Amino acid sequence: MAGRVYVNNQKAYKAGQQIRADVQIYIKKTLDYVSRGGTKLFHALKTFGISTAGLTALDVGASTGGFTDCLIQNKAGKVYALDVGHGQMDYRLSLDQRVYLM
Incomplete structure (x- = not known):
């Protein structure tokens, strides 16, 4: 992973990471x-x-x-x-x- 995906302000480390529907997800700059x-x-x-x-x-x-x-x-x-x-x-x-x- 390029280290650009964040889940609840925490960097996501696995592409297949399961997350709850109520979390905030954002992608750091392009x-x-x-x-x-x-x-x-x-x-x-x-x-x-x-x-x-x-x-x-x-x-x-x-x-x-x-x-x-x-x-x-x-x-x-x-x-x-x-x-x-x-x-x-x-x-x-x-x-x-x-x-x-x-």
């Missing part, structure tokens, strides 16, 4: 990227002090585009998003002129 992969890449870029500004990048196994999203939000010039699957890329990213789907 992700900054289209998948958790983007969050992981962001932390790596930050930890190692890597700037992607103006760079051309290749996202191998792009899927929904978490890495691609992170790179674009961090000012990459172009991202070639490569995947064997079709129709998986986030729609917003698929329309971005800096993203080249392959």
